[in-house]
Amino acid sequence: MVFKRRNRRTPMEWMREFIYPRGGFRRAAQYAAHRLRRLPDEPHRVARGVFAGVFVSFTPLFGFHFMLAAGLAWLMRGNIIAALLGTFIGNPLTTPVIAFSSVEIGHWLLGIDVPLTLLSVVAAFSGAGTELWQNFAAIFTDEPTRWSDLHAFFHTFYIPYLVGGILPGLAVSLIFYWITIPIVQTYQKLRSNRLQVRIEKRRMIKAAVIAADEKAQRAAEDRGSDPLP
Structure with missing residues (x-):
């Protein structure tokens, strides 16, 4: 299986490797590309799966990327495992850049005039997550819930992110789609050639x-047919 591990990771190990994979992001990217090439499926199906995974990574629906990528790949008749691997484009290094560019495009499309910096976008998402967690914890305490910051975040950042991520998501997904097809085709051809050589x-x-057995058998028959002296 593609994702089978000999030793199961603990929740803390899983979180640590999600933020910074063991061996670094370069090794993780190489591993994902290696797995992608080896998928036993048609190149176009693999490419459609990658398209789905990359496109979903440009949405602010964090926590649902795997599920959404698998669903979109299924609708597109793409490879679901390729879709899951495609979500790697949305990693902790690239997500801030994706978020900033998507929010900025969303502001332009929706006519929202709010000064933006990369740090302000990251801070907005961090603050929204903190307030959401505090409101959840308030269910079990006497603390009041506060939704004012989340309301402002939803209209100023979340909706623009959702709308603005469509254009760059489509562009980057199409690039990965067209790149994936020849890569998978070349790998499958090389693998087929190596298999033919082994066969x-x-x-x-x-x-x-x-031939050696037949030769030995003929030699034995010749010795058996020689007349005795």
Whole structure:
């Protein structure tokens, strides 16, 4: 199986590797690309799966990217595992850049005039998450719930992110779609050629063994047919 591990990770290990994968992001990207090439499916289906995963990564629906990518890949008749691997584009290094560009495009499309910086977008999402958690904790305490900051965040950042992520999401997804097809085709062709070479070698070895057996059998028959002196 693609994601099977010998030793299961603890929740803390899972969170740590989600933020910073073991071996770094470069090794994680190489692993994802390696798995992607080896998927036993048609190149166009794999590419459609990658398209779905990359596109979903440009949405602010954090926590649902895997599920949404799998659903979109299923609708597009793409490879679901490729879709899950495609969500790697939305990692902790790229997500702030994706968020900033998407919110900025969303502001332009929706006519919202709010000064933006990368730090302000990250701070807005961090503050919204903190307030959401505090409101959840308030259910079990006497603390009052506060929704004013979340309301402002929803209209100033979340909706623009959702709308603005469509255009760059489509553009980047199409790029990955067209890149994936020749990569998978080339790998599958090389793998098929290597398989044919191995099959041919085995055929030649088998033919040589059969020929040697037949030669030995003929030699034994010749010795048996020689007249006694």
